[in-house]
Amino acid sequence: MGDQITKDPASFISHLELDQPDKTFLDSNELIINMGPQHPATHGVLRVILKLDGEKVLGTECVIGYLHRGVEKIAEHRTYTMFNPYVDRMDYVAAVSNGLGYCEAVEKLMNVQAPPRANYIRVILTELNRLASHQLWLGTHALDIGAMTPLFYTFRDREEILKIFEKYCGARLTTHAFRIGGCLYETYDGFEQDVKKFIDFLPPKIDEYEELLTTNRIWVERTKGVGKITAADCVALGVTGPVLRASGVKWDLRKAQPYAAYSEFDFDIPIGQSGDTYDRYLVRMEEMRQSLRIIRQAVERIPEGPIMAKVPKVIKPAVGEIYHSIEAPKGELGYFIVSDGSTQPYRIRVRPPSFVNLQALDLMVRGQLVADVIAVIGTLDIVLGEVDR
Amino acid sequence: MAPITTLHYLVVAAALFILGVIGVLTRRNVVIILMSIELILNAVNLNLVAFSRMWGLHGQVFAIFVITDAAAEAAVGLGILIAFFRNKETVNMDEVDLLKW
Amino acid sequence: MQPVATTFFFYFLSGITVLSGILVITRNNAVHSALALILGLLAQAGLYLMLYAPFVAGVQIILYAGGIMVLFLFVIMLVNLERAQKEEQFNKQWLVGLLAAVALGGLLFAVYVKGGTLFTEHIAQPVENSNTQQIGVMLYGNYMFAFEIASLLLLVAIIGAVVMAKKRI
Amino acid sequence: MLDYITSYLSSNTTPGQAGNVFWALVYIMVVFGGVSVAVMAMNWLERKALAHFQIRLGPMRVGPHGLLQPIADAIKLLTKEDIVPSEADKFVFWLAPLIILCASFTVYIVVPFGPTHAITDLNIGILFMLGVSSLSVLGVVMAGWASNSHYPLIGALRSSAQMISYEVAMGLAVVSAILMTSLNATGTGTLSMIGIVQAQQSQQMWFLFKFFPLGFIAFGIFAIAMVAETNRAPFDLPEAESELTAGFHTEYSGLRWSLFMLGEYAAMIAVSSIAVTLWVGGWMRPFPNWLTGETWDLVFSLIPGFLFLGLAFIAFIGVARMPKHPYFRVQTIGLAGFGAVLGLIGLVLFAPPVRDRIQDIFWFCAKVAVFMYLYIWYRATFPRYRFDQLMRVGWKVLLPVSIGVLILTAIMGVLF
Amino acid sequence: MPEDTKSPTPPSGQPHAAAPAKPAVPATTPWDSPTVARLKSQYGSGVQEAVTYLGQNYFVLDASVTAEALRILRDEEQFDYCVDITATHNPTRDKQFELIWILYSFARNERIRVKTNIADGASFPSSVSIWPAANWLEREVFDMFGIKFDGHPDMKRILLPEGWKGHPLRKDYGIIQQDQEWVQINLGIESGQ
Numbered sequence A: 001m002g003d004q005i006t007k008d009p010a011s012f013i014s015h016l017e018l019d020q021p022d023k024t025f026l027d028s029n030e031l032i033i034n035m036g037p038q039h040p041a042t043h044g045v046l047r048v049i050l051k052l053d054g055e056k057v058l059g060t061e062c063v064i065g066y067l068h069r070g071v072e073k074i075a076e077h078r079t080y081t082m083f084n085p086y087v088d089r090m091d092y093v094a095a096v097s098n099g100l101g102y103c104e105a106v107e108k109l110m111n112v113q114a115p116p117r118a119n120y121i122r123v124i125l126t127e128l129n130r131l132a133s134h135q136l137w138l139g140t141h142a143l144d145i146g147a148m149t150p151l152f153y154t155f156r157d158r159e160e161i162l163k164i165f166e167k168y169c170g171a172r173l174t175t176h177a178f179r180i181g182g183c184l185y186e187t188y189d190g191f192e193q194d195v196k197k198f199i200d201f202l203p204p205k206i207d208e209y210e211e212l213l214t215t216n217r218i219w220v221e222r223t224k225g226v227g228k229i230t231a232a233d234c235v236a237l238g239v240t241g242p243v244l245r246a247s248g249v250k251w252d253l254r255k256a257q258p259y260a261a262y263s264e265f266d267f268d269i270p271i272g273q274s275g276d277t278y279d280r281y282l283v284r285m286e287e288m289r290q291s292l293r294i295i296r297q298a299v300e301r302i303p304e305g306p307i308m309a310k311v312p313k314v315i316k317p318a319v320g321e322i323y324h325s326i327e328a329p330k331g332e333l334g335y336f337i338v339s340d341g342s343t344q345p346y347r348i349r350v351r352p353p354s355f356v357n358l359q360a361l362d363l364m365v366r367g368q369l370v371a372d373v374i375a376v377i378g379t380l381d382i383v384l385g386e387v388d389r
Numbered sequence B: 001m002a003p004i005t006t007l008h009y010l011v012v013a014a015a016l017f018i019l020g021v022i023g024v025l026t027r028r029n030v031v032i033i034l035m036s037i038e039l040i041l042n043a044v045n046l047n048l049v050a051f052s053r054m055w056g057l058h059g060q061v062f063a064i065f066v067i068t069d070a071a072a073e074a075a076v077g078l079g080i081l082i083a084f085f086r087n088k089e090t091v092n093m094d095e096v097d098l099l100k101w
Numbered sequence C: 001m002q003p004v005a006t007t008f009f010f011y012f013l014s015g016i017t018v019l020s021g022i023l024v025i026t027r028n029n030a031v032h033s034a035l036a037l038i039l040g041l042l043a044q045a046g047l048y049l050m051l052y053a054p055f056v057a058g059v060q061i062i063l064y065a066g067g068i069m070v071l072f073l074f075v076i077m078l079v080n081l082e083r084a085q086k087e088e089q090f091n092k093q094w095l096v097g098l099l100a101a102v103a104l105g106g107l108l109f110a111v112y113v114k115g116g117t118l119f120t121e122h123i124a125q126p127v128e129n130s131n132t133q134q135i136g137v138m139l140y141g142n143y144m145f146a147f148e149i150a151s152l153l154l155l156v157a158i159i160g161a162v163v164m165a166k167k168r169i
Numbered sequence D: 001m002l003d004y005i006t007s008y009l010s011s012n013t014t015p016g017q018a019g020n021v022f023w024a025l026v027y028i029m030v031v032f033g034g035v036s037v038a039v040m041a042m043n044w045l046e047r048k049a050l051a052h053f054q055i056r057l058g059p060m061r062v063g064p065h066g067l068l069q070p071i072a073d074a075i076k077l078l079t080k081e082d083i084v085p086s087e088a089d090k091f092v093f094w095l096a097p098l099i100i101l102c103a104s105f106t107v108y109i110v111v112p113f114g115p116t117h118a119i120t121d122l123n124i125g126i127l128f129m130l131g132v133s134s135l136s137v138l139g140v141v142m143a144g145w146a147s148n149s150h151y152p153l154i155g156a157l158r159s160s161a162q163m164i165s166y167e168v169a170m171g172l173a174v175v176s177a178i179l180m181t182s183l184n185a186t187g188t189g190t191l192s193m194i195g196i197v198q199a200q201q202s203q204q205m206w207f208l209f210k211f212f213p214l215g216f217i218a219f220g221i222f223a224i225a226m227v228a229e230t231n232r233a234p235f236d237l238p239e240a241e242s243e244l245t246a247g248f249h250t251e252y253s254g255l256r257w258s259l260f261m262l263g264e265y266a267a268m269i270a271v272s273s274i275a276v277t278l279w280v281g282g283w284m285r286p287f288p289n290w291l292t293g294e295t296w297d298l299v300f301s302l303i304p305g306f307l308f309l310g311l312a313f314i315a316f317i318g319v320a321r322m323p324k325h326p327y328f329r330v331q332t333i334g335l336a337g338f339g340a341v342l343g344l345i346g347l348v349l350f351a352p353p354v355r356d357r358i359q360d361i362f363w364f365c366a367k368v369a370v371f372m373y374l375y376i377w378y379r380a381t382f383p384r385y386r387f388d389q390l391m392r393v394g395w396k397v398l399l400p401v402s403i404g405v406l407i408l409t410a411i412m413g414v415l416f
Numbered sequence E: 001m002p003e004d005t006k007s008p009t010p011p012s013g014q015p016h017a018a019a020p021a022k023p024a025v026p027a028t029t030p031w032d033s034p035t036v037a038r039l040k041s042q043y044g045s046g047v048q049e050a051v052t053y054l055g056q057n058y059f060v061l062d063a064s065v066t067a068e069a070l071r072i073l074r075d076e077e078q079f080d081y082c083v084d085i086t087a088t089h090n091p092t093r094d095k096q097f098e099l100i101w102i103l104y105s106f107a108r109n110e111r112i113r114v115k116t117n118i119a120d121g122a123s124f125p126s127s128v129s130i131w132p133a134a135n136w137l138e139r140e141v142f143d144m145f146g147i148k149f150d151g152h153p154d155m156k157r158i159l160l161p162e163g164w165k166g167h168p169l170r171k172d173y174g175i176i177q178q179d180q181e182w183v184q185i186n187l188g189i190e191s192g193q
Helices: A071-075 A080-088 A094-111 A116-146 A147-168 A193-215 A218-225 A230-235 A243-247 A277-301 A353-358 A360-363 A370-380 A384-388 B008-027 B031-054 B057-089 C006-026 C028-051 C054-078 C082-086 C094-117 C127-141 C144-167 D002-010 D021-053 D069-079 D090-109 D125-134 D137-146 D150-181 D193-203 D212-228 D253-281 D294-321 D326-350 D352-380 D387-415 E033-045 E061-077 E134-145 E181-189
Strands: A029-034 A047-053 A057-065 A320-330 A329-337 A345-351 E046-052 E056-061 E081-089 E097-105 E111-116 E124-125 E148-150
Touching: A029 B057, A029 D150, A047 A370, A047 E181, A057 A360, A071 A080, A080 A094, A080 A329, A080 A345, A080 D069, A080 D212, A094 A116, A094 A320, A094 A329, A094 D193, A116 A147, A116 A193, A116 A218, A116 A277, A116 A370, A116 D125, A116 E134, A193 D090, A218 A277, A218 A370, A230 A360, A243 A277, A243 A329, A277 A370, A320 E046, A329 A353, A329 E097, A345 E081, A353 A370, A353 A384, A353 C006, A353 E134, A360 A370, B008 B031, B008 C006, B008 C028, B008 C094, B031 B057, B031 C006, B031 C028, B031 C054, B031 D002, B057 C054, B057 C127, B057 C144, C006 C028, C028 D090, C028 D137, C054 C127, C054 D125, C054 D137, C054 D150, C082 D253, C094 E111, C127 C144, C127 E181, D002 D021, D002 D137, D021 D090, D021 D253, D021 D352, D069 D253, D090 D125, D090 D137, D090 D253, D125 D150, D125 D193, D137 D150, D137 D253, D150 D193, D150 D212, D150 D253, D193 D253, D193 D294, D212 D352, D212 D387, D253 D294, D253 D352, D294 D326, D294 D352, D326 D352, E033 E061, E056 E061, E056 E148, E061 E097, E061 E124, E081 E134, E134 E148
Parallel strands: E056 E111, E124 E148
Antiparallel strands: A029 A047, A047 A057, A320 A329, A329 A345, E046 E056, E081 E097, E097 E111
């Protein structure tokens, strides 16, 4: 932490020399393989060019942008309100987090604050969304490593979360749950019961996932020591989220710079020691439990009151700029908004956690085996919609 | 048809042997030369087993030893081939004309 | 076991053996050669069965077809031979080689013709039912020393192959 | 001619040994037909069992409870477009699935479903089985090479390396079982599959429990190695979906692909039957020496019939629980028919002559079925090994342990 | 810039219940801290601005001193985490592009922004050697704005395909504009729209 980067900066990048002619296995020992963009384990349209020595990875290069939709350009041509649904389409498995970050950034720029009840609803939904995202991650990650069954278990339980979302705002995936200034919808009748029921429902299920994996010899062998990254390298590469925490850095924006109502809750930040895939797995599993803790506190203490701050019909922030970031399930999700005083943002920059975390892939897999690339892509928990925006 | 005697088997073995010899002498590809050597060894085996029908099991025991040798020969031969290919990027016998890499 | 249709099977299997031998030495593509050789080996295992040598047949299948030939195929795939395929397949002394082979063949033929009586009718009692046991007894009895030497040879071959094929030792 | 056919029935041996071509052909057809049906049933059962492991229902649409799904699959695969990559080596590409299929079906020649219920009893039975099943490596290598594509090639290299590695440990485990067959008065063992079971019979013990825990360890090694041999989870690296898309058969489609699958399942059943023959007493019924006497014989001989009746009962429960809606009428009738067939089979199995003949086959198949279930269970539970770990397990764990077990078995055999 | 109308209201001090109908327009206030003092003493007029806006601090530095100042910020002020590098395009200005570094210090739990203005076509020293994280971020800036970074190990497009013409986040690039030629050649269709 805070220590200097002792490594040569060039060591963070591998040069593949792709223009060399493709040779056989033996004469050069090098084989270039294209993993993706259509590949079952790259979680979307990620293309990884792998340079292999037999099964050993000499270097990788990510080719991204297959899902680039120009969200930042679109933002410049939409009003602040109109842009809100677009952010859901970036990290589509954690749409609520995206919306929260955006709404809070604009609120900050306008210097308004959402009322406390809205903040509690936001926390509940965002943490539910974090659970959903981690569950999806666990299922697909385990599937990549060959364990089929957890996928179905996590999808079964994720369904309960999506049901709550659906009841709350009508959408399951791209929820568009929040509005600038608070929430549009009051909680439906029985929302609190549903959430409470869910909090009691999930812990045994998390134990069930852990039962299948945590002490499974093959799982441990496949993940322990794989894709190690040190805290210093994480910081140097800007990696955040569970990946950073698994390397031993106790840093979570919910604690470091609390937003919404997070300062009012009591929860722990799980950290790992070795920064390998197994630690990241444990950290995320513990994070799920901590999320449940937050939700429990929030739902028990949810205050009455308005859910919408007084914001003008036409949102027209003053000239200026703001950077606001939240702890999305994948890491630090930041919005940098420049306003020129008109109804449309002058520039919106999204700082996507997946995009920055994906940079670490090369460092994490170099010297490991092909099968580990799969494990590491899974453990980085990237969503290509967010990487490419 | 006439009953099959040992001689019949010997003729087959001889044919295999000659095919193997032709392969070894005329092919350039080291892999195919090695395979031709296997053909020769098989011809020998066939002879041994055919004779063992006449004179007891010693021939079969010998055939097993020959198979063992064939395995050893193939392993070392292919090892040499790989080392050679790595250095010279060819598998042609007549380019193996230097006693060094 | 009563042999069935011995003559037919002999000609059938030996035909396959010889034909696949011809394919082995004439194919351009080494993989095809190897496949032809495998076919020949399997046919030969059939011939062994007809000669009341089931154990040798089994060893032939498990070692030759299942072991050695897989090694061959492995190596062929490793040393990508596409370039070699387009080159001249036979070397310059093919005529000499052919002559030598014809001479050899003539010699063998002569021996067989002359010695036809030598090989005919002495068929020891086929001992198929206890064939394996007897071979085992012989291997560990009469041929104990040879057996140990063979195992040593295999050990040397393993080490040799590893040393040869390893990039950096 | 009729004499030729009936003479076999009075002989007490396999048709191969009796040299009876007619009955040999009948047996071949019955066994291969049975294996094909078993493969189809296995396909359905795997999908259903796996689905229930994973809180799904599995196939439900084609026939009652998806019973006709394998047939629908077969029709789909047969009518699918058969794609051959343009750069592929056509002949080898065509040959590879056939080799795998032939290799995995040929081994059934020596599988002993009963003391006389085998196509033939080769003197080298177990050697033959191992040898022929090792030939399927060739098919894998050829498929990978002929596809002329990177992923299949890597898959084929992985697979052949894996199969060759685990064959060694497997062979040594088998040898230690064969060693146990020689623990009799004459001191000569046997490689014949029937002989091995008979040895267990005469020693009054499954080899699984012989020299406890040596037999157990040897069996464990074989049980691990056989999963690796058949490229099933958790050793399914050659077909690692997430890494190599589908391994050596990536480029195959339609009929050829189905041949691979057929071969894979047939090989699974084949290696399971090796395990059953060597360690779990082959066709012997449970406790043949402990629970002896007429009564127990009768009880055990009634089990097959009751099993089928039980299955029929389950089917009828399913009928009763079918939605009462005209839409489901055909399915309900179909399931009832299926249950009726099962019940009929059960009743037939109660008939004394059938009962006595079918017993051995039933116990053999039941034991194999346990292994098949294990295969499915593994697949639902375990993640996939990595290649270096796989090799480490094969060479550094299984091989030394199997050699140790072999030596210890030999010592025990000499001592006791 | 009309940001001088009302007195600054710290966001935290504002009671949410009594939010005014029209939110108070905040203004920039000067930012004073040892960091600022250090940079000011080092570069003097190179530090054009050091202000706080809505509780967020930022520098505006002269382009000539920025690269060095970034290194100092990391080495001596513990800003070891480069959160983001981005840019904005202001066609009306003389120096059209504003480059923005968002930095964070784990030790101090503090976030700052460093901004500098450069002209169109000008390149800027890469900060990959300071924060390896800058690699893809700078590539994205290049991709979207066409600002080249000197000394970057792999300066090429990242989100858009190689060979695409134009940099989409420039203001003169229309929202439905595309590289017609590229689309026709590579996708084999007339238009991507």
